[in-house]
Amino acid sequence: MYNFGHTLSYMTHQQQAEAFLQAATRHREQLTAYARSLTKCDEAAHDLFQDALLKCHDRILSCGFFGTAFVPYLVSAIKYNFYYAQREAVATVSLSDLQLATIPEEEGTAEEKQRRDALFTGIMTFVSSHYSQEDAAVWELYVNGLAYAEIVFATGYTYWKAVETVRRIKKSIKANFSL
Secondary structure, three states: OOEOHHHHOOOOHHHHHHHHHHHHHHOHHHHHHHHHHHHOOHHHHHHHHHHHHHHHHHHHHHHOOOOOEHHHHHHHHHHHHHHHHHHHHHOOOOHHHHHHHOOOOOOOOHHHHHHHHHHHHHHHHHHHHHOOHHHHHHHHHHHOOOOHHHHHHHHOOOHHHHHHHHHHHHHHHHHHHOO
C-alpha cells in the first residue's frame, strides 16, 4: 500500500523528500514502465521518469508534501510532464501555462479544512479496515486522481474489476458516512 499520510505531518521537508525517493526507488521499475507506455521509447521513458522524479523531489524539499501517497503523486507528475511536452512541441508555451505546476491552496477556514481532513482520514481508515489491501490500494489510487487505465496498469486488476471495486467502495462509504 502507498499510504504514508499518518507519518508525513511529523516529518521535516528533508525527511519527506528522502521518504519520497525511497518510495520511488521501490517502485522504479513500475514507474519507468508507465513512462514507457506513454512515450513508446526506452530512452524517452527514462528521461521522463527522471525529470518528474527531480521536479517532485525539489517541490517536496522546498514546500513539503501534503498528500497521502508518493507513488500516485509521481505518476501524476509523469503524466503531466508527458502531456506538457506534447503541448510544447505543438505550440509555444506562454508564461501562464508554467503556473499550472503550482499546487492550489485549499479554500475555506481552518475549521473547514480540519473537518475535511478528519472526514478523509475516517474514510481512508474505514476503507483499509473493511477491504483487502489490494482493494484499498485501488481506492487510494482512485482518490489520488489516477484514471482507471492507470489504476489497471499500477495494480494488475482488469479494467472492470477496478471500476467495480471503486463503485463498491463508494457505495459503502455513502452508506456509512451519510454522504
